[in-house]
Amino acid sequence: MARADVAHPDNVGGPWFVDTRCIRCDVARHWAPGLIEMDDSGLSYLARQPESPAETAALWRAAEACPTQSIGNLEIRRPPSPPFPYELTPGVLALGHNARSSFGAHSYLVERPDGNLMVDSPRYLRGLAERVDDLGGIRHVLLSHRDDVADADRWAERYGAEVWIHAADADAAPYATAILDGDGTALISPGTIVIPVPGHTEGSVVFHVDDRWLFTGDTLHWNHRRHELDVFPEQTFFSWDELARSMELLSTLRVEWLFAGHGSWHDLGTDLYADQMSSLGDKMRQIGRAGWAQRPRAAYDWY
Incomplete structure (x- = not known):
């Protein structure tokens, strides 16, 4: 629950507010752009009160997704209807309820005729699980790397789901049932392929x-401030060179939509994706990790 006693001093007056327990993960600003903004230290604050039902709904989504529950309303404690799962495009739903243990990473439910996929994990909440039940449950839990595991074990246990992770990061999910080893791709289910992309961590996929x-x-990720595809230099924990090579591998894929753990989801279209990815690996090598991190706003490009 948001705490009015530690409300951000820059909040605009009115019932909605943001408190200062924010961890700078940018989740709320993805869900309520223009309503929630960032101060000079990267903390979120309420820039203006909502002016329409759509904007109010956006703030409820931000409030439910916020990993520190730092967004509140002085008049109403709970949303009139559950904001999540929320359809981003037909077949892909955001699960919200981002976990602090994964620094607020997004997670997704992908509806499939042969069994739904959960990509990375939100907090496990009974109400959210009941809504996932209504959507057909989960057959596979897909973990992109060690950082965004959150409550994956509880979700897998509820549905008896297979849990996928790369061997290099598998110690973060000892309950995993499908361990990908090496640098080869693997077929998870019809139409769904896992591809190793070391860089952020050794076992990233x-x-x-x-x-x-x-x-x-x-x-x-889609960097919504730069309006371009981007990587995280300061959070490249394994290898910048390997990450650049991973970008070259990804540039060969056909992609319409990108769904990141940190950073905004985005409907790129195949042409924009191909154009930006064609040079990303080379740019990373030319500029280097230190140069990439020194670009404007780099200190808060963890989104």
């Missing part, structure tokens, strides 16, 4: 679905 959707964890 992406999931390519139906030759159109790419779920990237912390490997690649």
Whole structure:
């Protein structure tokens, strides 16, 4: 629950507010852009009160997704209807309820005729699980890397789901049932392929679905401030050179939508994806990790 006693001093007056327990993960700003903004230290604050039912709904989604539950309303404690799962595009739903243990990473439910996929994990909540039940449950839990595991074990146990992770990161999910080893791709289910992309961590992977959707964890994201595909230099824990090579591998894929763990989801279209990815690996090598991190706003490009 948000705490009015530690409300951000820059909040605009009114019932909605943001408190200062924010961890700078940018989740709320993805869900309520223009309503929630960032101060000079990266903390979120309420820039203006909502002016329409759509904006109010956006703030409820931000409040439910926030991993520190830092967004509140002085007049109403709970949303009139559950904000999540929320359809981003037909077949892909955001699960919200981002976990602090994964620094607020997004997670997704992908509806499939042969069994639904959960990509990375939200907090386990009974109400959310009941709504996932209504959507057909989960057959596979797909973990992009060690950082965004959250409550995957509880979700897998509820549905008896297979849990996929790369061997290099498997110690983060000792309950995993499907361990990918080496640098080869693997077929998870019809139309769903897992591809190793070391860089952020040694065991980072992406999931390519139906030759159109790419779920990237912390490997690649849409930087909504730069309006371009981007990587995280300061959070490249394994190898910058390997990450550049991973970008070259990903550039060969056909992608319409990108769904990141950190960073915003985005409907790129195949042309924009191909154009930006064609040079990303080379740019990373030319600029280097230190140069990439020194670009404007780099200190808060963890989204």
